[in-house]
Amino acid sequence: xxxxxxxxxxxxxxxxxxxxxxxxxxxxxxxxxxxxxxxxxxxxxxxxxxxxxxxxxxxxxxxxxxxxxxxxxxxxxxxxxxxxxxxxxxxxxxxxxxxxxxxxxxxxxxxxxxxxxxxxxxxxxxxxxxxxxxxxxxxxxxxxxxxxxxxxxxxxxxxxxxxxxxxxxxxxxxxxxxxxxxxxxxxxxxxxxxxxxxxxxxxxxxxxxxxxxxxxxxxxxxxxxxxxxxxxxxxxxxxxxxxxxxxxxxxxxxxxxxxxxxxxxxxxxxxxxxxxxxxxxxxxxxxxxxxxxxxxxxxxxxxxxxxxxxxxxxxxxxxxxxxxxxxxxxxxxxxxxxxxxxxxxxxxxxxxxxxxxxxxxxxxxxxxxxxxxxxxxxxxxxxxxxxxxxxxxxxxxxxxx
Numbered sequence: 001x002x003x004x005x006x007x008x009x010x011x012x013x014x015x016x017x018x019x020x021x022x023x024x025x026x027x028x029x030x031x032x033x034x035x036x037x038x039x040x041x042x043x044x045x046x047x048x049x050x051x052x053x054x055x056x057x058x059x060x061x062x063x064x065x066x067x068x069x070x071x072x073x074x075x076x077x078x079x080x081x082x083x084x085x086x087x088x089x090x091x092x093x094x095x096x097x098x099x100x101x102x103x104x105x106x107x108x109x110x111x112x113x114x115x116x117x118x119x120x121x122x123x124x125x126x127x128x129x130x131x132x133x134x135x136x137x138x139x140x141x142x143x144x145x146x147x148x149x150x151x152x153x154x155x156x157x158x159x160x161x162x163x164x165x166x167x168x169x170x171x172x173x174x175x176x177x178x179x180x181x182x183x184x185x186x187x188x189x190x191x192x193x194x195x196x197x198x199x200x201x202x203x204x205x206x207x208x209x210x211x212x213x214x215x216x217x218x219x220x221x222x223x224x225x226x227x228x229x230x231x232x233x234x235x236x237x238x239x240x241x242x243x244x245x246x247x248x249x250x251x252x253x254x255x256x257x258x259x260x261x262x263x264x265x266x267x268x269x270x271x272x273x274x275x276x277x278x279x280x281x282x283x284x285x286x287x288x289x290x291x292x293x294x295x296x297x298x299x300x301x302x303x304x305x306x307x308x309x310x311x312x313x314x315x316x317x318x319x320x321x322x323x324x325x326x327x328x329x330x331x332x333x334x335x336x337x338x339x340x341x342x343x344x345x346x347x348x349x350x351x352x353x354x355x356x357x358x359x360x361x362x363x364x365x366x367x368x369x370x371x372x373x374x375x376x377x378x379x380x381x382x383x384x385x386x387x388x389x390x391x392x393x394x395x396x397x398x399x400x401x
Contacts, residue, residue, distance in 0.1 A: 005378075006385045008378060009377050009378035009385055010385075012378040013225055013226065013379070013380075013381040016142075016226065016381070017225065017226045017381065020226065020275065023143075023185050024185050025185060025275060026185070026188060027165060027188075027271065028154065028164060028188060028189045028191055028192040029043070029190060030191075030192055030194065030267075031043075031192070031195070032194045032260070032263075032264075033194075033195070033260075034195065034196055034197050034260070035197060036193060036194070037069055037072070037155060037193050037195040037198065038068060038069075038072045040072070040111075040153060040155070040191065040193055041073045041076035042076060043153075044073075044076070044078060044109060044111075044151075044153065045076050045078060047109070047151060047190075049108045049109040050077065050078055050079060051078065051079040051080075051081075051105065051106055051107045051109075052073070052078060052080060052081070052107055052108070052109040052110065052111050052153075053081050053083060053098065053101060053102045053105070053110050053111070053122075054069070054070075054080055054081070054082045054083065054111045054112075054113060055086060055098055055110060055111070055112045055113070055118045055119075055121050055122040055125060056083070056084050056086065056112070056113045056114050056118050057087070057114055058084045058085070060113060060114050060157060061082070061084050063201060065113070065157055065198055065201075066113055069111075069113065069155070079105070081101050081102070081107060083098040083101050085097055085098070086098075086114065086117050086118045086121045087117065088293060088295055089117065089170075089172050089179065089289045089290070089293055089296070090117045090118075090120050090121040090124070090171055090172065091171065092124070092136060092137070092171060092172070092173055093174045094121050094124075095124035095125055098122075099125045099128040102125055102129060103129075107150075108150060109150055109151040109152070110125055110126055110149075110150055110151070110152050110153070111152075111154075111155065112152070112154050112155065112163075112189075113155040113198075114157050115156065115157060115158040115160065115161060115210065116158070116160070116161030116163045116170070116213075116296060119154055119156070119163035119164065119169075119189075120163060120168075120169045122152065122154075123149075123152065123169035123182075123187045124136060124182075126149035126152055126187070127139055127145055127169065127182065127187075130147045130148065130149045130150070130186070131145065136171075139182045139184075140180045140181075140182060141180075141181075141182070142184070142379070143183070143184050144182065144184065145182065145184040145186050145187065147186065148186055152187075152188075153189060153190060153191045154189040154191070154192050155192075155193040155195070155198065156192075156193075156194065156198075156199075156263065156266065157198045157199055158199065158202060158207075158210040158266075158297075159207075159210055159211060159214060159259070159262035159263045159265060159266040160209070160210025160213035160214045160266050160297050161210070161213060161214075161266065161270070161297075162214065162217055162267060162268075162269045162270020162271070162273065162274070163270065164189055164193075164194075164267065164270065165188065165189070165267055165270035165271050165274060166187070166188065166273070166274040167183050167184055167185050167187050167188055167274045168181045168183045168187065168274065169182045169183075170286065170289075170296075172289070172290050177290050177291060178290055178371075179286045179287070179289050180286070180290075180375070181286070192267065194260070194264065194267060195263075196256050196257075196259035196260040199259045199262070200253060200254055200259060201253070202253065203253075204250050204251075204253060204351070205351070206297075207249050207250050207253065207262075208246070208250050208301070208351035208352070208353055209298040209300075209353065210266075210297045211246040211249065211250070211262055211265070211297075212242075212246075212297060212300060212301035212304070212347070212348065212353065213266075213296060213297035213300050213301070214238060214242055214265045214269045215238070215239065215242045215246075215304075216278075216300040216301070216304050217238070217266075217269035217270065217272065217273040218234075218235040218236075218238035218239045218242070218265075218269040218272055218273075219235070219239065219304070219308070219322065220273060220282065221234075221269070221273040221275075221277070221278070222235035222272070222276075222318055222321075222322060223279070223311070223315045223383050224276050224277055224278075224279055224380070224383070225381035225382070225383070226275075226276050226277050226381040227275075227276040228275060228276065230271075230275070231271070231272040231273075232272075234268040234269070234271045234272040235268070235269065235272040235276075235322075236321075236322070236325050237264075237268045238266075238268035238272060239322050239325055239326060240325050240326060241261050241262065241264055241265035241268070242262070242265045243326040244261070245258040245261040246258075246262060246265075246347065246351075247347070247350060249262050250351050276381075277379070277381055278380065279307070279380050279381075279382040280307050280372070280376050280380065280382050280386050280391075281300055281303045281307045282300070282375075282380075283372040283373075283375045283376035283380065283386075283391070284299070284303050284307070284368075284372050284391065284394055284398075285300050285303055286371075286372075286375060287368045287372045287375070288359070288360070290371070291364065291367075291368060292359040292360070293359075294357060294359055298357075299357065301353045302348070302354060302355065302357055302398065303394065303398065304344060305341050305348075306394050306397050306398070308341045309341060310386070310390060310393070311382075311383050311384050313334070314383040314384045315337060315383045316333040316334050316337040317333050318383075319340045320333040320336035320337050320340070322340055323336035323340040324336065326340070326343070328340055356397075356398055356399060357398050357399070358399075360395060360398055362399060365392055365395045365396065365399075366392070368391075368395055369388050369391035369392045369395060370388060372386075372391045373387065373388045373391055
């Protein structure tokens with residue numbers, strides 16, 4: 001029976017792959033360089049927008065990371081409303097609260113400043129503004145939004161999610177704790193601002209986990225069945241930048257060059273996976289985020305080597321190519337692929353990322369495995385389709401068994 005289902009999955013993925021060529025893919029307008037956030041208000045003003053909602057979180061407000069942007073917006077004569085209630089793994093309640101502020105203050109554009117959570121929340125607000133009469137739960141999955149959003153401007157303060165360039169908003173249903181993605185090209189922000197100065201105060205552990213998030217995006221895009229010449233190139237660039245810069249950014253957080261390169265890595269990874277999709281690593285990470293609130297970057301970092309192990313020879317060729325990109329040794333594809341997986345584990349260990357996730361309760365594993373199985377199949381074009389037992393095996397190792 002499972003073999004029949006695998007055939008269905010592959011047919012579904014084949015159709016999706018070629019249908020994707022018909023979609024209106026685009027990249028955001030890019031601002032790069034130290035201090036470039038100060039240029040954003042001028043761009044917003046030139047688009048005829050005089051009132052914006054800023055979606056961020058309380059931690060970023062308290063650290064003063066929005067101060068420069070607020071001053072620049074004020075100087076440009078742009079009215080600003082701030083929503084700072086975003087939580088990790090943003091909920092539908094966050095979106096509704098922020099959307100109320102957007103409406104009440106007659107905003108015409110949305111700025112997100114932060115990691116993936118504020119960006120996901122901001123995209124949710126954009127969806128509500130574009131489709132005010134439709135329950136956002138009905139947007140789950142592919143191509144459900146379909147109408148243009150208000151202009152979106154994304155300012156990442158972590159180098160990991162790549163949300164500033166993706167088609168996805170990942171949200172948690174406040175009532176069911178179900179975590180899922182809404183995916184539509186209209187969710188790609190209009191402008192992405194890669195200002196390394198905004199990442200200089202990022203704590204080392206968050207630097208580590210968000211950096212591994214960027215690497216996960218690049219790898220899953222590269223080894224999947226829906227990549228293109230461009231997404232493969234973007235994934236290679238992201239992988240090289242992570243291996244060359246993440247440890248430096250982790251140990252020397254004030255290194256502007258390393259921070260700038262990690263922002264580029266996250267951006268390239270975002271370009272890659274928004275077209276080529278992710279895979280079973282994300283299917284597990286999303287389940288853990290929804291059930292326990294495990295930070296997405298941490299989950300991806302821990303899960304990644306286990307899933308790559310399980311893919312076995314189905315990924316040796318692709319991983320060997322990535323091993324060549326980062327100059328790892330090996331006499332054949334298998335040796336290079338295993339060296340690449342070992343290098344990921346070594347990178348995790350050097351940055352203090354654990355090998356297990358202590359939040360997981362063993363009695364929850366059947367539920368989590370089923371959640372991951374349903375998310376991954378039939379959509380994710382993974383090298384090897386996992387059944388529920390495969391996912392259970394991953395979860396067992398994540399609790400140290």
